[in-house]
Amino acid sequence: MQSSVLFSSKPAWVRAQYSTSPVDTNPMAATVPGPGPGPKWAQKTITLPPHRRGCHLVTSQILKEIRPDLSEFKCGLAHLFLQHTSASLTINENYDSDVRDDTETFLNKIVPEGRSAPWKHTLEGPDDMPAHIKSSMFGCALTVPITDGKLNMGTWQGIWLCEHRDAPTARKVVVTLNGI
Amino acid sequence: MQSSVLFSSKPAWVRAQYSTSPVDTNPMAATVPGPGPGPKWAQKTITLPPHRRGCHLVTSQILKEIRPDLSEFKCGLAHLFLQHTSASLTINENYDSDVRDDTETFLNKIVPEGRSAPWKHTLEGPDDMPAHIKSSMFGCALTVPITDGKLNMGTWQGIWLCEHRDAPTARKVVVTLNGI
């Protein structure tokens, strides 16, 4: 039983509406008049292994964990939530590792560390307070559209884990998939 | 057939739950005891025309593309995903264009460009590496609540496209609407 997803001319909406109504006169949505798959939710906590301080492309590591489930969604959203306050998730260039190195250079330049830094919170080491700030600058969560069972990112986009601490630590990511 | 959305005294929850159960005793949710519309998904890729380097208010350009479909959602979320790594989407002031100009001034001040910049990734031009950094600072995605068929932003909020490259380029945005 396939979901009745409507494809129209480009730029096209992919639309789906679920209803138990035998007749649905809503003109904008494809309906599932009888039995058929409805909305799905899937949620899982994955662990990224320790990465050295810096920005790292982790798209394939994440896809390895979620691909079979992701492939079940025709249309939806994938939410990635890093459960930490001294690392971040961002989407950026997926090709040249220099872009990741330069971004790390930028973060270290913009957020001072060590004796010249004005931080009060120093108990957990000189890299800790800068790590917290960098985490809020880039954020700990991403939402990516799902289309035809895949993350619908642009050609040059990839998912980065930015590790802001000196001591490599395994990082947990709660992945939530929602769609049809 | 209307969805049974419950409105109560302020600050009110608008609640809806879909069930095929003839009797639903869940006290917190309005139910649809019989036939009725269920959750909807709509997804579309729109193209924003080239904008010069800087911050631009694009709320009306985006609404023009999605308004008819948006109006079908009583309650939900609209997700906008820019498929690029050298531009960004953000929500900020929608009235005075000086705010957009000053934000561009800030971005250029904070992310150095040209000979004084420490970047290794320079092959695509002096504006390219700064553009990648700015893209992660502001982010490439937005999620906005939908209420009564409209984006439920504050009075002074608008959607900005921030173009970080010198050469104006058309930019693709995957829009995903989900709700009831």
Next chain:
Amino acid sequence: MQSSVLFSSKPAWVRAQYSTSPVDTNPMAATVPGPGPGPKWAQKTITLPPHRRGCHLVTSQILKEIRPDLSEFKCGLAHLFLQHTSASLTINENYDSDVRDDTETFLNKIVPEGRSAPWKHTLEGPDDMPAHIKSSMFGCALTVPITDGKLNMGTWQGIWLCEHRDAPTARKVVVTLNGI
């Protein structure tokens, strides 16, 4: 009638799919073969009381407003949307108030204010334009996974309201809960 949520070995997906089909052979999803609860949406605007300029932990203030409804969701997403352009929401450390103070120090250092600042938009006071920039740096929205009726944040994570204006103002947050 309980939703058929499937728990498997760790790292486990929690999965649910809704269907009116009497037989569902999809091997990856637990199904609700007969009557049962379906997806739920809840949306509410809450008001955070005025906070002085700086970063504030507001997790408990927000939970107080949403906990009863949140507890109804087995799996889902909570979206928080600040309807303002001179404050921000971010997730960061929930224990040491020095982290919040240091983050405010950073923001004030990175975004100049007063006579040395290059801003054109000065009509609303010297703190206004910096406030707009800080709002886009940290963002006005958060999406947090819901698991077993709770926000599934890490041990040290909390929700911060960052007030970037000098004059304390009440701030509105549109909360949207979606899940099963």
